Amino acid sequence: MAKVTIDGITIDVPDGTTILNAARMIGGEIVPPAMCYYSKLKTSGGYCRTCIVKVTKGSEKDPRPMPKPVASCRTTVMDGMEVQNITSPDLLEARAGVVEFLLLNHPLDCPVCDQAGECHLQDLAYNNGKAETRYAFPRREFERRDIGNNVQLHMNRCILCYRCVKVADQLTDGRVHGVINRGEVAEISTYIDNVIENEMSGNVIDVCPVGALTDKTFRFKSRVWYTKPVDAHRDCDKCCGKVRLWYKGEEVLRVTARKDQYGEVEDWICNTCRFDKKETSQWTIEGPSKISRDSVISANHYESLQSLRKATKEQLANALPHGEKVQAGQGALNPNNQKQ
Amino acid sequence: MSRKLLLANDHVEGIRRLDVYRKHGGYNALEKALKTMTPEQIVEEVKASGLRGRGGAGFPTGMKWSFLAKPEGVARYLVCNADESEPGTFKDRYLMERIPHALIEGMIASSFALGARTSYIYIRGEYFYVANILEEAIAEAYEAGLLGKNILNSGFDHDCYVQVGAGAYICGEETALLESLEGKRGNPRIKPPFPAIAGLYGCPTVVNNVETIAAVVPIIQMTGAEYAKIGVGKSTGTKLISASGHINKPGVYEIELGVPVEEFIYSDAYCGGIRNGKQLKAVVAGGSSVPILPAHLILKTASGEPRLMTYESLSDGGFATGTMLGSGGFIVMDEDTSIVKNLWNFSRFYHHESCGQCSPCREGTGWMEKILHNIVEGHGTPEDVELLWDIQGKIEGKTICPLGDAAAWPVASAIRHFKDEFMQYVTRPQSIKDVKHYYRVHQLAEA
Incomplete structure (x- = not known):
């Protein structure tokens, strides 16, 4: 067991628990938001950086604070660790920065997006973001790709959380979609207009935190x-x-x-x-x-x-x-x- | 003139070939290591030498080696990071191109020390001709019994392979390199676990820079204690510096750590002064990602001490008035250089090379590049400069790998030290379009 203190609340958790899961055990306001971590998917998390927290005391043995904010979903607790989330104004500012980055090229087409109302990005922006954007350039747009009869892909809305890739890896045999290209133009796609047909593939809709993968049979209904x-x-x-x-x-x-x-x-x-x-x-x-x-x-x-x-x-x-x-x-x- | 350890036989005709290399003392260190030393002794020698990673981070090599997990029955790997992609750095290419056997000898000796049966040299795609040189050298080594089974009758078996990358800067990050080497998309892994515990194919792995591995050879030959006598303080040994920019003699120089920066720039033994008799304006001391420093801060520290080419002296003053030795990509800029345009060029590079895995770097690098492009084109505003400052702060330290930091530091340092120049660009955009007028205004402002 390891004793960890998050925003002043102390809890004993099993060894190997991540800070995020320790926070979820406490529950309430202090749980960091997570856009890419998914407890049911192995190796998920670490990409979106919204769950960053400040570690003010590394552990009982080594009390030095960690120099940079860490991704709470991928950092395991140490005995005696002290973590700041909502009690650190710097950290909330840094998180607001991450939210700004996530929204930078997001089309904000919520009025016509099927995900609106159950979109994690909406919640995240509402809770942690700022009201206006400082981005004065055209938002990036991707070519439309048809990935099959069941799932609608809107790459413009994607935040590259990799959850759908991990679903395909861990739930289905023979993943046919993944991330192609690099950097700002990286996109979720099938290779050479392939179609996602696997029997469990519909789960990518449920894991998608935004409206990038939606149900074609529910489209605009x-x-x-x-x-x-x-x-x-x-x-x-x-x-x-x-x-x-x-x-x-x-x-x-x-x-x-x-x-x-x-x-x-x-x-x-x-x-x-x-x-x-x-x-x-x-x-x-x-x-x-x-x-x-x-x-x-x-x-x-x-x-x-x-x-x-x-x-x-x-x-x-x-x-x-x-x-x-x-x-x-x-x-x-x-x-x-x-x-x- | 500095003592040379890596490039001592650089001038020898045909040193690329095994017979010439051996005639000049090549593979003596390997023989010494295999016949008279135990792996632990070599690790101890490297520890005693104080050798620090030459790829950029400057982490003590001996300590890195001692972190390597050694579970029973699990393979261990040594991977050489030859994905030298930092703008301004070309020392590894020079070394591999001229004396490929120096690297291969280092690979075998280091592998013996680490207990690695297999090692890989991951080389960037643009260096395909260097890969060919290495392949030839490896073939020669196999023929001479220096690679393969029972090397020099010591009972040590070793295989070394060259793997060519596809030309991505991110694959110079050690975990992205391992992903790429495994045949996957070159995305950095989330640490921990570190490669020393779970690296290539999930096995304990050491990833070292070309120059670091090559430096193991003279350390074995002259002993770690002797090696540690070269240099100043914790910066021991020699370092290859890739000098480029507005200097009379650009090229790769092997220096003893501790040479004053002023001597390095102006001495005829090294850079030979600024080209066309111009004034020094700024220096990027360790490859494009380290903070840029104006002339007065690179020659002397904030406290007035002369700055030396060492890890400590260059980082004296933190990022406020210091920089880093980094990979040794020494870019010199004369008085005619536009820091803003140069920064835009750097930002363009990081925008292009971001892997897109984590959001701050994926989105932020592009944003910074677009703002800088606006400023360079004369469409910037003073608010843009403030915004740039804010964005770089929101990228730095928030990303999975150091590429985010590498993209943020040049922006931060350029604004910190050359804010006037940015203001010139954003408040008098007309003046920069007429370059002559711009310099006139600049000179007037200085006078």
Whole structure:
């Protein structure tokens, strides 16, 4: 066990835990944002630099501070380590710089992006970024590439987190896409217009933190906050079969894997479940998904909540204590249900 | 005149060939090492010599060697970093081109010390003809029984291979080099683990610069203690300096560490003074990535001491008034040089060479280059200079590998020491378009 102190909060964690995971064990505000690290993917992380933290004390044995900010997702804790995240103004400034770099060439086409509302870059920019850009040059644009019938690639939005490459490496046999070219013009692509066809390839959509890889069957169908997430499962011989169905009215607009509070999938799902099973009758419904009340997806369900709150303030205070997760899409609180 | 260890036989006709090399004492050190020394003794000699990595970082070689993990039954590798791509540096090419056997002898002796059965020389793609020279030399060595099985009847087996890169600066970073050597995309790895624990093919690996490995030969021959007598303080031995720019005698010079910078620039034994009798304006002392220093700071430290060609003296004063010895790419600029244009050129290089793996370097290098291009073209504003300063600070130290730092330091130092010149570019853009007028204004400002 190693004792680590992050922003003044001390916790004992098993040896070999990364600073980021130690912070996640503590939870709350002090968890550094991560755009490329993915706990379910080996060797992920280290690229985006948003999770940087300041190590003010290396360890009990060697108390020297680390000279540079370190990527918390790839740095393991030492016994007695002291880390500053949100308590260091310098570090927050440095992180704002990283966010600025990530947004530098991002097209900011959120109004027409299917990822809007569940985009990690939006959240990151909102929480850590600055309101205006200082970049006065044309943003870079990539040639459009078709990578198959299921997945839509928008390279302009990509932040090169390498998650989709690692999914292809670790979940499928024979990766056909990867990063080609170098530096500013590096891009995710298949080699010579190949098509991604593997049965597990749809997971690249779930791991993509931005709108670079989106579901072709859901394209332009709806804003995510107008859809209602419901957990469901079916017997699948290829994957766990545990999914999240996104309803608009009676219709299932898309199927995704279930995601945890850090936006990471709980278990991978196959393409059959994701793209081919879009009838309610094909699924066993478990109930509404839990969505964080901070999420814009839950915002739409709150419209009715706000009016209700005025009417029955006490009742709601009991039902929804501050900070607890809201069961979105439930009963009378859901606008879709009200319409019916 | 300095004592020469690496380039002592540089002038000898045909020294590239094995027979001539041996006639001039070549492979004596290897024989001494294999027949009279144990691997541990060689490592101790290298430690005692105080030899520091000649590739740029200046890390003590003996210490690096002693970090090498030695698990049972796992292969160990020695990799020679001949991916010399730092602008202004060409010493390794010169050494490999002239005396290829110096490197190969060093490779075999070092491999013996490290217990490596196989070693690789990773050479940059642009040096394909040097790769051919090395291949020929290796073939000669195999024929003479200096490589292969049972070298010089010592029972030590060793194979050495040359691998040509595809011409990427980033592959000079040791972990990117290993990735490339493994046949993958040349992206730097995230450390730890360091190559000494898990390097090439996941095995313990030492990556050393060409000059470092070649320096092991004289260390074995003359003993580490003798080698350590050359130089000043912790900067021991000799160093190859690639001198370029506005000097009378550009070229590769082997110096004893500790030569004063002033002597190096003005003495006829070395650079021979500034070309056309002009004044010295600035020096980039260790390859394009180290901070540029104006004439008064490169000749003397901030405290008025004469600056010496050593790791310590050049970095005296930190980055505020100092620089680094780096890889020894000594670029001299005379009074007619535009620091801003030069900086744009450097930035263009780093923009082109960024691997694109981590965001600050991928996005920041391009941004800086575009702003500098604007300034050079006369479209800059004073805010642009402030912005450049801010961007470089946000890249430095935030990246996976030192390429981000290498891109940020020249920008920081140029603005730190030559802000007037930037302001000239951004406040009087018309004046720089008319070059003659620009210099007139400049001279007036100085007078």
